[in-house]
Amino acid sequence: MGNEKISSEEFQKFAELIHRISGIYLKESKKTLLSNRLSKRMKDLELNSFNDYYDYVISKDKEEIIEVINGISTNETYFFRHNPHFIALFDVIIPEFISRSHFPLNIWCAGCSSGEEPYTIAMLAKERGYLNRKYIRIDASDINTEVLNLATHGIYDNKKFRETEPGYIKKYFKQLNDKNYLIDEEIRRSVNFFRFNLIHDSTDKKYDIIFCRNVMIYFDREDQNKVVANFFKALNPEGYFFLGHAESLYFMDSGFKFKKVQDAPVYYKE
Ligand SMILES: C[S@@+](CC[C@H](N)C(=O)[O-])C[C@H]1O[C@@H](n2cnc3c(N)ncnc32)[C@H](O)[C@@H]1O
Incomplete structure (x- = not known):
């Protein structure tokens, strides 16, 4: 065989x-x-x-x-993937929440693969002084237990840095050998990873910001509708929903509103 x-x-x-x-x-x-x-x-x-x-x-x-x-499962991901989303999040959206004294902010990266997306959020939060459970709590989930295992260990090869400014690599990673880098302990511990199947699992937890980027492209229309409806339920009013930059809810009756924040297309719940 x-x-x-x-x-x-x-x-x-x-x-x-x-x-x-x-x-x-x-x-x-x-x-x-x-x-x-x-x-x-x-x-x-x-x-x-x-x-x-x-x-x-x-x-x-x-x-x-x-x-x-x-x-x-296709697990392609890297740090700072589609940076306009992170710029919108940290230059506009999070400061708005904080100025309204709306914190802690619950953030969920659904379909996070090996963790580069939630860790990017954690590094930026650290830079802005928000990496503290008082302000921000980051959950990250995936269906694939192997990638979750990689995420919790926090070791990455240099291909994952294709969009990362050298200053972040220097500040938040320790080089282990020619290729591999270990993420900073505080960043690693700031993300709560768990297995969650978007098709069959459900949550009662409420979030202010949900990322589900480049995940639903592998689903058919029926499953996409179901998963988006679950996200709508899980999001607090005035919360934001981020899809991959090539994805859209345009043909869906989802309840989400669309707007551009800086250069980033985002969805929100009224
Ligand atoms: C291409 S990666 C996207 C990673 C990251 N969000 C990004 O944009 O860089 C897609 C991830 O979705 C996960 N996935 C696929 N089906 C899923 C499901 N039913 N529930 C949860 N995660 C799922 C895969 O395991 C994979 O890690």
């Missing part, structure tokens, strides 16, 4: 299961990726066919599906 190719029927079976559990819609073009990822796991388990592995996944309920999803 190891290099078998997945058949179209087997691919469909796994794609439907992955879609049902995570909302992630796998295109046929991901067949080789899925086949390689599953084969690796099947080898460890000494299972000989994709159908046997499918039965195993189903019989193990949640534990094994986590392995499958860890293998297929």
